[in-house]
Amino acid sequence: MLSMELENKVSFKRCIREGDLVIVYERHDNMKAVKVCENGVLQNRFGVFKHSDWIGKPFGSKVFSNKGGFIYLLAPTAELWTLVLSHRTQILYVADISFVIMYLEIIPGCLVLESGTGSGSLTTSLARAVAPTGHVYTFDFHDQRASSAREDFEKTGLSSLVTVGVRDIQGEGFPDEFIGQADSVFLDLPQPWLAIPSAGKMLKEDGVLCSFSPCIEQVQRSCETLKSCFTDIRTFEILLRSYEVREERLESWENHAGGSLGSRKRRQRSTDGSNGVEASVSATIVARPSSEGRGHTGYLTFARLRCVI
Numbered sequence: 164m165l166s167m168e169l170e171n172k173v174s175f176k177r178c179i180r181e182g183d184l185v186i187v188y189e190r191h192d193n194m195k196a197v198k199v200c201e202n203g204v205l206q207n208r209f210g211v212f213k214h215s216d217w218i219g220k221p222f223g224s225k226v227f228s229n230k231g232g233f234i235y236l237l238a239p240t241a242e243l244w245t246l247v248l249s250h251r252t253q254i255l256y257v258a259d260i261s262f263v264i265m266y267l268e269i270i271p272g273c274l275v276l277e278s279g280t281g282s283g284s285l286t287t288s289l290a291r292a293v294a295p296t297g298h299v300y301t302f303d304f305h306d307q308r309a310s311s312a313r314e315d316f317e318k319t320g321l322s323s324l325v326t327v328g329v330r331d332i333q334g335e336g337f338p339d340e341f342i343g344q345a346d347s348v349f350l351d352l353p354q355p356w357l358a359i360p361s362a363g364k365m366l367k368e369d370g371v372l373c374s375f376s377p378c379i380e381q382v383q384r385s386c387e388t389l390k391s392c393f394t395d396i397r398t399f400e401i402l403l404r405s406y407e408v409r410e411e412r413l414e415s416w417e418n419h420a421g422g423s424l425g426s427r428k429r430r431q432r433s434t435d436g437s438n439g440v441e442a443s444v445s446a447t448i449v450a451r452p453s454s455e456g457r458g459h460t461g462y463l464t465f466a467r468l469r470c471v472i
């Protein structure tokens with residue numbers, strides 16, 4: 164995903180190499196992550212694709228199967244990874260993630276604390292945002308989830324930017340070594356109010372906390388707890404609406420005396436010619452909200468640590 168060069172400079176490898184992770188793109192709703200191996204093949208409804216044909220090609224290339232079918236080979240960006248990762252838990256998606264990164268003011272060099280890690284969807288974007296000199300310390304009390312997340316960060320090339328710890332953050336809080344060190348803290352926990360006092364201790368002065376909760380009752384309880392040490396407490400629900408824009412053939416009816424209904428490519432006289440009505444078929448670009456739009460995901464509550472002088 165990201166490769167670190169000498170002196171911690173971030174670079175994006177643009178050519179595909181043996182061992183790289185690529186996102187095989189058929190359509191926006193049909194993608195999967197594949198590790199490239201010299202002798203590997205990918206088989207799908209379009210035919211057989213040899214990995215050896217991919218090596219040396221730039222990310223973004225269109226490649227063909229033995230039957231002339233094609234796919235695109237995309238770089239495994241954080242945005243695409245969120246769509247293809249294996250869902251071991253509920254995850255955060257792009258709309259919430261982008262808002263979190265912005266509102267937590269995460270920039271290269273930041274130290275970020277997170278719990279729980281879950282499927283690592285948010286962690287992947289946090290890691291990219293703090294690169295090349297920052298670090299994300301993420302904690303989950305579920306051992307197997309923590310190991311799977313570590314394996315994923317190896318695969319996506321982010322392991323030098325993320326440390327995954329196994330810890331009950333609601334019960335024990337974050338480790339003391341981070342007291343006063345964190346630029347931001349993110350919580351996606353069932354009872355975040357239990358972890359808020361510890362999160363407050365970990366933040367640098369003026370640091371920002373975010374808590375993601377699916378239910379408003381969790382938000383109300385978290386806000387009550389936040390009041391003691393935090394200011395500027397705000398809750399948002401991010402609703403995303405995506406659109407389909409495509410060409411469609413529209414059929415319309417027009418009276419001879421009537422006005423026009425846009426440009427026509429083809430005009431047909433109605434079969435019986437009755438009533439002086441003509442049917443016209445036109446190709447038009449239509450845009451309509453997509454049916455696959457996601458509704459409620461959760462509430463994002465942000466709060467800034469109050470400075471005590």
Ligand SMILES: C[S@@+](CC[C@H](N)C(=O)[O-])C[C@H]1O[C@@H](n2cnc3c(N)ncnc32)[C@H](O)[C@@H]1O
Pocket residue numbers: 252253254255278279280281282283284285286302303304305308330331332333334351352353
């Ligand atoms: C919904 S998932 C987090 C998903 C994550 N934000 C993502 O985008 O992939 C919540 C995680 O919190 C973990 N968790 C629940 N209670 C915890 C606790 N007390 N301490 C640490 N982790 C906990 C669960 O094991 C689970 O993996």
